[in-house]
Amino acid sequence: MMAQSTMRWRYLKQKIFFGVVRLSALIISLALFGILAYIFFHGFRAITWDFLTLSPTDSMTAGGIMPAIVGTLYLTVGAIAVALPLGIVSAIYLTEYAKQGRWVRIIRIGVNCLAGVPSVVFGLFGLGFFVVFLKFGSSILAGSLTLGILILPTIIGASEEALKAVPQTFREASLALGVSKWQTISRIVLPSALPGILTGAILGVGRAAGETAPIMFTAAAFFTAALPKSIFDEVMALPYHIYVLATAGTNIEMTRPLQYGTALVLIALVLGIDLIAIVIRSSMRRRKRW
Amino acid sequence: MENNVIIKTRNVDFYYGSFRALTDVTMDFEQNRVTALIGPSGCGKSTLLRLLNRMNDLIDGTRVEGEILFEGRNIYAPDVDPVEIRRRIGMVFQKPNPFPKSIFNNVTYAPKLSGITNKAELETLAEQSLRQAVLWDEVKDILSRSAMTLSGGQQQRLCIARALAMKPDILLMDEPTSALDPISTAKIEELIDELKRLYTIIIVTHNMQQAARVSEYTGFFYIGKLIEFNNTEKIFTNPAVKQTEDYITGRFG
Numbered sequence: 001m002m003a004q005s006t007m008r009w010r011y012l013k014q015k016i017f018f019g020v021v022r023l024s025a026l027i028i029s030l031a032l033f034g035i036l037a038y039i040f041f042h043g044f045r046a047i048t049w050d051f052l053t054l055s056p057t058d059s060m061t062a063g064g065i066m067p068a069i070v071g072t073l074y075l076t077v078g079a080i081a082v083a084l085p086l087g088i089v090s091a092i093y094l095t096e097y098a099k100q101g102r103w104v105r106i107i108r109i110g111v112n113c114l115a116g117v118p119s120v121v122f123g124l125f126g127l128g129f130f131v132v133f134l135k136f137g138s139s140i141l142a143g144s145l146t147l148g149i150l151i152l153p154t155i156i157g158a159s160e161e162a163l164k165a166v167p168q169t170f171r172e173a174s175l176a177l178g179v180s181k182w183q184t185i186s187r188i189v190l191p192s193a194l195p196g197i198l199t200g201a202i203l204g205v206g207r208a209a210g211e212t213a214p215i216m217f218t219a220a221a222f223f224t225a226a227l228p229k230s231i232f233d234e235v236m237a238l239p240y241h242i243y244v245l246a247t248a249g250t251n252i253e254m255t256r257p258l259q260y261g262t263a264l265v266l267i268a269l270v271l272g273i274d275l276i277a278i279v280i281r282s283s284m285r286r287r288k289r290w
Numbered sequence: 291m292e293n294n295v296i297i298k299t300r301n302v303d304f305y306y307g308s309f310r311a312l313t314d315v316t317m318d319f320e321q322n323r324v325t326a327l328i329g330p331s332g333c334g335k336s337t338l339l340r341l342l343n344r345m346n347d348l349i350d351g352t353r354v355e356g357e358i359l360f361e362g363r364n365i366y367a368p369d370v371d372p373v374e375i376r377r378r379i380g381m382v383f384q385k386p387n388p389f390p391k392s393i394f395n396n397v398t399y400a401p402k403l404s405g406i407t408n409k410a411e412l413e414t415l416a417e418q419s420l421r422q423a424v425l426w427d428e429v430k431d432i433l434s435r436s437a438m439t440l441s442g443g444q445q446q447r448l449c450i451a452r453a454l455a456m457k458p459d460i461l462l463m464d465e466p467t468s469a470l471d472p473i474s475t476a477k478i479e480e481l482i483d484e485l486k487r488l489y490t491i492i493i494v495t496h497n498m499q500q501a502a503r504v505s506e507y508t509g510f511f512y513i514g515k516l517i518e519f520n521n522t523e524k525i526f527t528n529p530a531v532k533q534t535e536d537y538i539t540g541r542f543g
C-alpha cells in the first residue's frame with residue numbers, strides 16, 4: 001500500500017518535471033523562432049541581388065552591403081585561423097601533458113574568466129595592443145587577432161572536452177605498441193577528437209561573426225567602397241554596419257529595411273557556416289566510430 | 291631454469307600513491323614459455339603485468355621499488371626509454387581495443403610509425419601477423435574494412451596481430467578472453483599454444499582451467515604478494531601452500 005502510493009507520487013513528480021522541461025524547451029524555441037521571424041519579415045524585402053553584390057551608395061542610404069559581407073568573412077576566417085591552432089595546442093597541453101593539479105586548475109579558471117570578459121574589453125585590449133602598440137593599425141589583422149582571443153576560451157573548452165572524451169583505451173593501445181606519446185596524440189587522439197573540436201569552432205564562428213564591440217576599434221570601417229587589398233586594410237563588417245546604420249546613419253528611420261536586411265544576411269551567413277561545419281562533423285563521426 | 295630467463299623481477303614493491311599494491315615480488319619468466327598469473331580480483335596481477343612494459347608510468351603518483359631485469363638490464367633505470375621497452379614487450383588488453391581504423395591500418399599502425407614505409411613490406415608484415423593470430427583467412431578479403439565491424443573475438447585476435455606486428459620478444463596478456471564467448475576463447479587458447487614457439491607469453495587469467503590448459507608455469511598472488519610460483523602441473527595437483535589450494539579448489543576468490 002505504502003509502496004504503491006510512493007510509486008504514484010514518484011510517477012507524478014516525474015511527469016511534472018518532464019512537463020517543466022518541455023515547457024522551457026518550448027519557450028526557448030519560441031523566442032528563437034520569434035526573433036528569426038521578426039528579422040526575416042522586416043528584412044527580406046531588402047534582399048536583392050544588387051543588395052548582396054554592390055557597395056553602399058548615397059551616404060549608405062541605398063545600394064548594397066557587399067564590402068561588409070566580404071569584411072565579415074575575412075575577419076571570421078582570420079579569427080578561426082588564429083584561435084583554432086592556438087586553442088587546440090592549449091587544450092592538448094592541458095589535457096594530455098600538464099600534470100593535473102593546482103597549476104592546471106589556475107589556468108582553467110583563467111580561461112573561464114576570459115570567456116566571461118565583456119567583449120568591449122577585448123576591443124579595448126585589441127586597440128591598445130594590436131592597433132597601437134604593434135602598429136597594425138585598424139586592420140583585418142588586428143581585428144582577427146582580437147576576435148581570435150575572444151573566441152579562444154570557447155575553442156579551448158570544446159577541444160578539452162573532445163580530447164577527454166577520447167577513450168583512454170585508445171591511448172593505452174597505442175602507447176603499449178611502443179608508439180611515442182606525441183605520435184599517439186597526433187595519430188589517434190586528435191583525429192578522434194576532431195568532430196568535437198569542430199563543434200567548438202562552430203560556436204566560435206558564430207560569436208566572431210556577430211560581435212561588434214571587439215572590431216569597432218580594431219578593424220571596422222564606417223564606409224569603404226573598395227574591397228581590402230591586404231590584411232593591413234580596414235574593412236566594413238556586417239554587425240558594425242548594422243550598428244552604424246541604426247545609430248549614426250544619415251537617415252536612421254529610412255534605412256530600417258537595410259538594417260534588417262543586413263541582419264538577415266549576417267544570420268544567414270553564420271547559419272550557413274555552421275551548417276557546413278555540422279555536415280563535415282557528422283561525416284567525420286560516421287567514419288570514426290567506437 | 292636460470293639460463294633461459296628473459297625477464298625477472300627482484301624484490302619489487304609497487305605503490306599507487308601511498309597504497310602498496312605489490313610487496314616484494316621476485317619472479318623469473320622463462321623464454322618461449324607461457325607463465326600464468328592467477329589470484330583473486332584486486333591482488334595485483336594486472337599491476338605486475340603493466341610493470342613489465344612500463345605501462346604503469348602513465349598513472350600519476352606511482353612508485354616502483356626493486357628491479358625488473360629484461361635481458362639483464364633494469365628497465366626502470368633512468369637511461370631506459372619506456373617507448374623502446376614497449377616495442378619489445380607487447381601487450382593485449384582485457385577488452386579488445388582496436389583503433390577506429392581499417393583492419394590493415396590497425397596492424398600496420400605501429401610498424402609504420404617505427405619507420406617501415408615500404409608498402410610491400412607492410413603488406414607482408416600484415417599478412418604474417420594476421421596469420422600468426424589465426425585471423426588471416428577471415429579478414430584477407432576485407433582488409434580495408436573498419437576494425438570496428440569485426441566480432442569481439444576477431445577484434446581480440448586483431449589486437450594480438452597488431453602487437454605481433456612489432457615483433458616483440460614478450461607478449462603480455464591481461465585476461466585476454468574474459469570478454470569473449472567460449473568459441474573465441476578456445477581459438478585464442480590454441481593460438482597461445484602456437485605463439486609460444488616464437489614469443490614469451492605472460493598471461494593474467496581469472497579462469498583456473500585456462501591457466502592449467504595454456505601455461506607451463508603459474509604464479510599465485512594474494513593481496514599483492516606472490517604466494518606460490520611453480521610448474522603449472524605442480525600448482526594445480528599438489529600446491530605447497532594452503533592458500534593456493536583453497537583458491538584453486540574454489541574455496542575463495
Ligand SMILES: Nc1ncnc2c1ncn2[C@@H]1O[C@H](COP(=O)(O)OP(=O)(O)O)[C@@H](O)[C@H]1O
Pocket residue numbers: 306309311329330331332333334335336337338349
Ligand atoms: N590506477 C590505480 N590507482 C589506484 N589504485 C589502483 C589502480 N589500479 C589498481 N589499483 C589497486 O591496486 C590493487 C591491485 O589491482 P590490480 O592489479 O588491477 O588487480 P588484479 O588485476 O589482480 O585484479 C587493487 O587493490 C586496486 O584497487
Ligand SMILES: [Mg+2]
Pocket residue numbers: 335336337464
Ligand atoms: Mg586485472
